[in-house]
Amino acid sequence: MYKFCIITVGPLKEQYHRDICAEYAKRLAAYCRLERREIQARRLPDSPSRAEINAALDAEGVDIMRAVPRGAYLIALCVEGRRFTSESFAVALRAAADSHPAVAFVIGSSYGLSENVKKSADLCLSVSDMTFPHGMMQPILYEIIYRSCSIISGGKYHK
Amino acid sequence: MYKFCIITVGPLKEQYHRDICAEYAKRLAAYCRLERREIQARRLPDSPSRAEINAALDAEGVDIMRAVPRGAYLIALCVEGRRFTSESFAVALRAAADSHPAVAFVIGSSYGLSENVKKSADLCLSVSDMTFPHGMMQPILYEIIYRSCSIISGGKYHK
Numbered sequence: 001m002y003k004f005c006i007i008t009v010g011p012l013k014e015q016y017h018r019d020i021c022a023e024y025a026k027r028l029a030a031y032c033r034l035e036r037r038e039i040q041a042r043r044l045p046d047s048p049s050r051a052e053i054n055a056a057l058d059a060e061g062v063d064i065m066r067a068v069p070r071g072a073y074l075i076a077l078c079v080e081g082r083r084f085t086s087e088s089f090a091v092a093l094r095a096a097a098d099s100h101p102a103v104a105f106v107i108g109s110s111y112g113l114s115e116n117v118k119k120s121a122d123l124c125l126s127v128s129d130m131t132f133p134h135g136m137m138q139p140i141l142y143e144i145i146y147r148s149c150s151i152i153s154g155g156k157y158h159k
Numbered sequence: 160m161y162k163f164c165i166i167t168v169g170p171l172k173e174q175y176h177r178d179i180c181a182e183y184a185k186r187l188a189a190y191c192r193l194e195r196r197e198i199q200a201r202r203l204p205d206s207p208s209r210a211e212i213n214a215a216l217d218a219e220g221v222d223i224m225r226a227v228p229r230g231a232y233l234i235a236l237c238v239e240g241r242r243f244t245s246e247s248f249a250v251a252l253r254a255a256a257d258s259h260p261a262v263a264f265v266i267g268s269s270y271g272l273s274e275n276v277k278k279s280a281d282l283c284l285s286v287s288d289m290t291f292p293h294g295m296m297q298p299i300l301y302e303i304i305y306r307s308c309s310i311i312s313g314g315k316y317h318k
Contacts, residue, residue, distance in 0.1 A: 016178040023175070075283065086290045110318075126288045131245045135304060143295060158290065159268075 002032040004101040004145060008138060009060050009109040010041030013079045017135045020058035024142035028063035035046055039063035041109050053111050061114030073101040074121045076113055077137060081124030086158060089144065092123070105141055110134045161191040162261040163304060166226045167297060168268040169200030169218050176294045183301035190308035198222035200268050209252030212270050223265055231261040233280045235272055235298060240283030245317060248284070248303065249310035255281070264300055270295045 012018050014080055028034050040063065044057035073096040084092065106117060110133070113152050118124055127140060150157035171177050187193050199222065201215035227233055232255040243251065256262050265276060271291070278285055285297060309316035 014179075014182075016175040016182070019175040019178075020173075023173075082287045085288045089289065110189045127164060127289060129242045130248065130303060131306065132299070132302060136298070139295070140291070140299075143291060144289060147290065 002097040002149075003035070003069070004028075004097075005034050005035045005037060005067075005069050005072065005102055005104040006138070006141065007037045007064055007104055007106040008133075009039055009064070009107070010137055011038065012138055013110060014135055017139055020139035021142050024139070024146050026144070028146055028149065031146075031153065034145075035069075037067040039067055041122060044111075045107040045132065053113075054159075057108070059115065060109060061117045064113075065120060066115050068104045068106075069099060069102040073097075073123075074105040075103065075105045075123045075125050076118055077105065077107050077127065078113055078118060078124050079126055079129065079131060079140065081126035083101035083126050086144075086147050089125070094146045096122070101149050105145070107134065107137045107141060109122040110121040160258040161308075162194070162228070163191050163299065164194045164196060164228050164231065164236060164261055164263040165297070166196045166198065166223055166263055166265040166267070168198055168223070168293075170197065171294055172235055173294055176298055179298035181233075183298070183305050187305055187308065190305075194228075195302075196226040198226055201222075203270075211312065216267070216270060216273040217275065219268060220276045223263050223272075224274050227263045227265075228261040230259060231263040232256070232259040234262065234264045234282045234284050234291075235277055235280035236264065236286065237272055237277060237283050237299065238264050238285055238288065238290060240285035242285050245303075245306050246310060249307040251282070251297070252307045253265075253306075253311050264304070266293065266296045266300060274276075 013114055025034060039060060042059050045154055093103065147158050161168055184193060198219060201218050202213055252262065306317055
């Protein structure tokens with residue numbers, strides 16, 4: 001069974017986002033072992049400078065890289081990454097999962113991810129050219145993983 | 160105040176999706192008058208033929224076009240549409256809202272939209288190359304509208 005790990009920065013604040021993730025986690029249990037690792041978000045002042053943001057991203061980036069399971073294929077979500085259709089992403093995910101002990105997905109804070117995490121990632125995935133709130137990206141990622149698993153297993157979910 | 164109308168096919172089944180939309184509707188009240196029109200989804204057998212799907216889409220399409228407010232600028236969400244960044248979409252939405260009595264957004268059923276609706280739309284908007292469930296597209300659309308309104312009004316939401 002594939003092993004997937006979702007790494008996020010800071011807690012998911014809204015109950016409705018937690019509810020969606022819980023529902024997908026339940027459904028995904030049929031397809032994979034899914035683990036969630038949450039690293040601490042660094043505190044920033046109300047109107048942080050670019051330097052303060054970068055320092056926070058760098059510190060979070062160190063924790064993120066520590067949270068990646070050993071030997072895992074790392075997928076970082078970022079707006080400037082590569083775009084996929086659902087079908088082509090399922091193919092890429094299957095290839096990564098077949099050849100690695102785990103696949104880790106990372107979603108940054110509301111300020112994004114450090115350059116170091118993006119450079120270290122095996123794949124930067126862009127879901128959309130539009131920006132979405134950090135909290136909404138988690139349900140979106142669960143849905144992407146679930147749809148991929150369904151496509152890989154030949155299920156009916158993706159028509 | 161801008162007038163926006165969201166047209167959808169069939170009810171939003173999941174409570175968590177309804178909760179997100181309700182939260183955004185509350186926040187959007189500061190920026191616009193937002194109306195939601197739901198047209199009836201046509202029933203289809205478990206494994207419908209292409210002809211059955213097209214007949215359902217055509218029938219839903221007639222209802223959708225009837226639900227569009229008079230003179231409205233029509234934006235249809237479909238995967239093969241045009242992509243925007245959050246900033247460029249805000250510019251396009253502002254231009255449309257400034258020159259029309261209303262802007263209508265339409266999200267199709269899980270089988271999508273009829274060709275006629277797509278052809279009638281002033282703009283086909285592609286949020287992602289990936290497919291998302293029909294129910295999840297509504298919270299995503301509310302978020303896009305909210306972020307656009309915040310950008311247009313110079314708010315801090317989009318950093």
